[in-house]
Amino acid sequence: MKKMICLLFSAALLFTLCIVVFADTPLLNPDKSDNENGMPYWYPLDTDGFEDFHGEDLPYVVDDADIMTDAEEAQLSAKIESIVRKYGIGYVAFTDDDLHGLSPEYYSSDFLHFNGYGTGDEYGAVTFFLCFDPGDRCWRTTAINSCEDYFTEEIMYEIDETVDSAIRSGDYYDAFMLHANYVEDLFEEIATTENWTPEDHDFKYTYEDEDDYDPYYENYGYRNGRSKEGPSAVTVVGAGLIVGLIGGGIRVASLRKKMKINPPRTANNYLIHDSYFVRDRRCDYLYTTLTRHEKPREPSSSGGGGGSHGGSSFSSGHSSGGSFSSGGRSF
Amino acid sequence: MSERLESYKCPSCSAPLRYDPSGKLVCDSCSNEYDPEVIELMDSYDRQQAEFDWGDYKQKLAENAERIENSVVYVCRSCGATVETDATTAATHCPYCDNEIVITDRLEGGLKPGGVIPFKIDKNRAIDSVLAHFKGKKLLPGNFKDRHTLEKIRGVYVPFWLFDAGVDGTMVMDATKVRMWSDSRYDYTETKHYLLSVSGSMDFAGVPVDASTKMDNDVMDALEPFDYSEMRDFDPVYLSGFLADRFDEDPDVSIPRANERMENSAESVIRSEASDFTTVSVRKSLMRLTHPTVRYVMLPVYVLNVKYNEKNYRFAVNGQTGKVVGELPISKLKSWLYFGGWLVGLGAIVSLIAYFLFR
Numbered sequence: 209m210k211k212m213i214c215l216l217f218s219a220a221l222l223f224t225l226c227i228v229v230f231a232d233t234p235l236l237n238p239d240k241s242d243n244e245n246g247m248p249y250w251y252p253l254d255t256d257g258f259e260d261f262h263g264e265d266l267p268y269v270v271d272d273a274d275i276m277t278d279a280e281e282a283q284l285s286a287k288i289e290s291i292v293r294k295y296g297i298g299y300v301a302f303t304d305d306d307l308h309g310l311s312p313e314y315y316s317s318d319f320l321h322f323n324g325y326g327t328g329d330e331y332g333a334v335t336f337f338l339c340f341d342p343g344d345r346c347w348r349t350t351a352i353n354s355c356e357d358y359f360t361e362e363i364m365y366e367i368d369e370t371v372d373s374a375i376r377s378g379d380y381y382d383a384f385m386l387h388a389n390y391v392e393d394l395f396e397e398i399a400t401t402e403n404w405t406p407e408d409h410d411f412k413y414t415y416e417d418e419d420d421y422d423p424y425y426e427n428y429g430y431r432n433g434r435s436k437e438g439p440s441a442v443t444v445v446g447a448g449l450i451v452g453l454i455g456g457g458i459r460v461a462s463l464r465k466k467m468k469i470n471p472p473r474t475a476n477n478y479l480i481h482d483s484y485f486v487r488d489r490r491c492d493y494l495y496t497t498l499t500r501h502e503k504p505r506e507p508s509s510s511g512g513g514g515g516s517h518g519g520s521s522f523s524s525g526h527s528s529g530g531s532f533s534s535g536g537r538s539f
Numbered sequence: 540m541s542e543r544l545e546s547y548k549c550p551s552c553s554a555p556l557r558y559d560p561s562g563k564l565v566c567d568s569c570s571n572e573y574d575p576e577v578i579e580l581m582d583s584y585d586r587q588q589a590e591f592d593w594g595d596y597k598q599k600l601a602e603n604a605e606r607i608e609n610s611v612v613y614v615c616r617s618c619g620a621t622v623e624t625d626a627t628t629a630a631t632h633c634p635y636c637d638n639e640i641v642i643t644d645r646l647e648g649g650l651k652p653g654g655v656i657p658f659k660i661d662k663n664r665a666i667d668s669v670l671a672h673f674k675g676k677k678l679l680p681g682n683f684k685d686r687h688t689l690e691k692i693r694g695v696y697v698p699f700w701l702f703d704a705g706v707d708g709t710m711v712m713d714a715t716k717v718r719m720w721s722d723s724r725y726d727y728t729e730t731k732h733y734l735l736s737v738s739g740s741m742d743f744a745g746v747p748v749d750a751s752t753k754m755d756n757d758v759m760d761a762l763e764p765f766d767y768s769e770m771r772d773f774d775p776v777y778l779s780g781f782l783a784d785r786f787d788e789d790p791d792v793s794i795p796r797a798n799e800r801m802e803n804s805a806e807s808v809i810r811s812e813a814s815d816f817t818t819v820s821v822r823k824s825l826m827r828l829t830h831p832t833v834r835y836v837m838l839p840v841y842v843l844n845v846k847y848n849e850k851n852y853r854f855a856v857n858g859q860t861g862k863v864v865g866e867l868p869i870s871k872l873k874s875w876l877y878f879g880g881w882l883v884g885l886g887a888i889v890s891l892i893a894y895f896l897f898r
């Protein structure tokens with residue numbers, strides 16, 4: 209009984225915390241300087257225990273790389289707003305010129321999660337992200353939660369083919385409009401087809417170069433609902449057992465050690481201290497080794513096949529903000 | 540010269556090195572370059588061997604050999620121990636195995652030691668020390684203290700070799716400096732490797748190794764330190780009320796033990812010269828001994844044997860400081876109880892924390 213009250217209380221506390229922290233969208237704040245962790249202004253200071261929420265008064269265009277005119281932004285915003293209202297999904301056009309050390313798919317996924325773009329019970333949302341980071345100029349269509357299931361690699365490929373030439377010729381506004389039209393058509397199709405699956409889609413482009421696929425994709429199918437449970441009882445008790453085993457083992461080992469003899473292995477007690485002197489000390493440089501390891505927080509984005517056009521990439525995974533699927537190309 | 544150079548191996552990857560017209564030694568395998576002088580130095584170190592030579596100490600000991608006079612010699616028929624004491628002291632039981640010992644007149648007195656540290660604490664204090672040693676030993680079987688008779692504790696002069704020498708030469712070390720940094724994508728680790736050689740000297744005085752096969756070397760080492768300033772010239776009067784063991788372990792057997800300890804100490808002292816490196820490991824110790832001497836002395840030790848579960852447990856008490864050394868029997872039941880208690884308690888706490896943190 210006590211445990212139940214405890215659980216309810218902490219759940220309520222977490223919930224209010226979420227509301228207090230995330231209710232006001234930082235996207236409307238004119239100050240866009242990085243937060244104290246060196247992450248973007250919309251990034252939470254603490255991502256532990258983050259849960260999806262419904263953001264309020266969210267903009268439909270967040271042009272942080274500032275590549276569109278105000279007029280273009282207004283037109284694109286109106287277009288996206290009509291899609292969002294009609295189909296009830298979260299959709300936003302997003303640009304930035306700094307990935308803050310994250311991969312583009314994680315960055316755009318975090319953008320959706322942390323700003324509360326998800327809609328409905330399952331917090332589905334999708335963004336078209338144009339990245340102008342000098343180290344990684346690329347675009348990504350990134351979908352989270354229930355929207356992940358619609359944006360399969362074949363769909364992503366079709367989107368990429370649709371927007372490719374516009375982006376490469378610098379017509380970014382056109383690319384966004386093309387993307388919005390594609391998304392609108394796709395959701396129209398989903399809304400009017402009973403039990404729509406990506407196989408129902410009439411593909412205009414077929415992706416053939418299968419070697420380019422992220423192997424992760426193989427296991428990534430059309431799913432209904434996702435489990436979002438905490439650790440199972442087995443995990444919790446297992447973790448406790450392992451720590452208990454180790455702790456008990458160390459304790460008994462230290463007690464047993466007290467029962468043994470520990471003879472000295474040095475003659476330090478018999479060293480005449482004033483007697484020590486150094487005649488010569490010589491140090492010669494030999495060689496240097498340099499190793500580098502990818503940071504664990506940032507999973508590798510499959511770079512694709514190289515070449516001047518860059519490759520496509522598609523990945524799905526979990527970031528601090530939750531799961532996503534994402535695809536796009538470099539430019 | 541070039542032939543020799545060709546035979547060198549790369550310190551980084553062990554591939555053969557090639558002499559390059561640029562004057563460097565080049566590794567084609569890992570593309571590192573080396574100064575030939577350094578590689579040659581390294582090679583010369585690797586080919587040298589140093590050994591601690593204790594000289595003609597045996598001859599010196601034999602020249603000065605004198606026997607202990609007017610002592611009574613006892614022999615244990617059970618374990619073969621030979622101990623002696625003065626005529627006024629009655630000895631009945633072997634200090635090492637507790638069996639009866641008998642007087643023999645077939646043996647003369649043992650080798651007179653070059654020095655002796657007399658017993659400083661009496662039997663009662665030795666017993667108190669043993670009792671204090673048992674305190675806080677949580678795995679000690681509950682009935683252990685009842686079963687033994689601490690009264691059986693006996694004072695024995697244990698023969699020791701003391702090794703005095705200077706250690707002089709060069710310690711060759713593989714040293715590294717590690718630098719780490721990160722950018723947005725990677726963590727980098729840079730390790731610079733150096734050949735470090737430090738030449739110097741230091742003196743050791745009185746590194747002790749027990750000279751009796753009856754006494755466990757580990758136990759005797761753990762009994763240290765003894766205060767040598769209380770060392771006296773041997774006088775039979777010190778034997779009164781105590782037994783004296785005689786050496787039956789050749790110094791040749793004891794020498795590696797002393798060498799190892801001196802080498803470890805020299806190493807740790809010289810390592811302090813390399814405190815500006817991240818890691819240091821000794822590649823070669825090219826130290827040798829200067830002015831080595833070996834002394835034969837007797838040091839005061841109380842010995843107690845306790846039987847538990849058919850196994851003999853021996854305790855030794857430093858007769859000068861009261862320090863107690865001895866392996867203690869471990870209660871299996873108590874071990875399992877402690878382990879189980881920690882397992883359940885810690886496991887429950889961690890499970891609860893995990894549950895609330897990650898739910």
Ligand SMILES: [Zn+2]
Nearest residue numbers: 549552566569
């Ligand atoms: Zn090499």
Ligand SMILES: [Zn+2]
Nearest residue numbers: 615618633636
């Ligand atoms: Zn005996």
